[in-house]
Structures are given as structure tokens and as C-alpha cells.
Amino acid sequence: MLAIAGGKGGCGKTTIALGLGQALGTPTRRSLVVDTDRDMPNLHRRAGVAPTPGIADITASAEPTAVAQPATTVENVDVLPCQTAPGAAIDNAIDSLSRCDGPVVLDCPAGAGPDAAQPLRAADRTVLVSAPTRQSLTDTAKTAAIARALDAPPALTVLVGGDGSVDPSDLLSCSGTVHVPSVSRPLESDRAVAKYVEMANVLAKRNT
Structure with missing residues (x-):
């Protein structure tokens, strides 16, 4: 499982989660992108799906992939929203995700508090x-x-916006950096999509 995390809200985590999910998924092995941010649960809006069903609907008889909804804004991605879900539902969902066959991407809350952990x-x-x-x-x-x-060490840093001149590797102790341009439609722009593919390739080389 890959966690998409950052220190500040609004930096583009949800968009990156969906874009990377699309780059990692295939028609026969779809990615599952999971919203774990109860304070700002906006994955369903970016993915173009209803806020329910979602992680609160996962049970012993309803696996995550059976509850997930196919995203309409990206291809080969299913999503699990978390709107109105209690913390216990997130724990239950996360425990069940290890049984998924395809790539699993967790859209995390911002910061370094208990919810992000x-x-x-x-x-x-x-x-x-x-x-x-x-x-x-x-x-x-x-x-x-x-x-x-x-025990979820950083495998890659993604910088959203800017001119590509900033190198955060020393500060973050993470050698790989992908710079994503600031564009009006980041899930549709060819420039941005190429960067999601670059991320997937970097992660594949690192066996992530």
C-alpha cells in the first residue's frame, strides 16, 4: 500500500492520489484509491462519484472492492470515500485492504497528527x-x-507547482523528486498525466 501524505492541506494530495492510481492501474488490475481524511473528505468530488457507499460500508461480507465505486474522472481506478465515516471504520477498512490484489493508494490527512498516522x-x-x-x-x-x-518510509517526493528548481532531497531525506506543473485540469492535462506515469515508473524501479 502507498500512502500519499503531506504537511499541508490543499497541496494536491488527492489529485496526486488519483493521477498516480490511474498510472498504476490497468483494465484488468484496477487501482483502489481510499480516502482516509475524515476532516476534509474530498476524494469523491475529485473522482466524480457519490459520497456513499464508502469505507463505512465495508463488512466481513462486503469486501473493499465490492463496495468501491469506479471513478469517472480517471481510468482504471476505483475509489472508497470516507464521508461521515467514524475512525473505527477507517481502521476496519485499512485492515481489510491487505486482501486487495491491485495497487492500493491511501489519500492521507495532512500533517503529522494521530489521524495522519x-x-x-x-x-x-x-x-x-x-x-x-x-x-x-x-x-x-x-x-x-x-x-x-x-515503517512507511518515503519512496518519492512530489512537488506541485513551481519551476522545477527546488531540490527537497536533503530536507526530506528522500532522493527521488517529481515536479508536477500547475495546470487548470490536472487530471486531464497531458503534461500532468506524463508526470503521474513518471511517478509510477520511479516507484516500480524501487519495487514499491
């Missing part, structure tokens, strides 16, 4: 998402430290 505990690796500003990167460094402590 919840999905990081289950993830194998983390993709750090930040704006290319000192404040955003400083906050993301705290998230990176939590990810390492929870």
Missing part, C-alpha cells in the same frame, strides 16, 4: 506531496519523520 501505520511506503515553498516543505519534513517511524 492512522493510514501510515498500514502503508508500505509513502509518497510525500508538497508545494515548493520552505513552509510547506518544513511541514512535510515532519510528516516524513512520522512515516519513517511507522
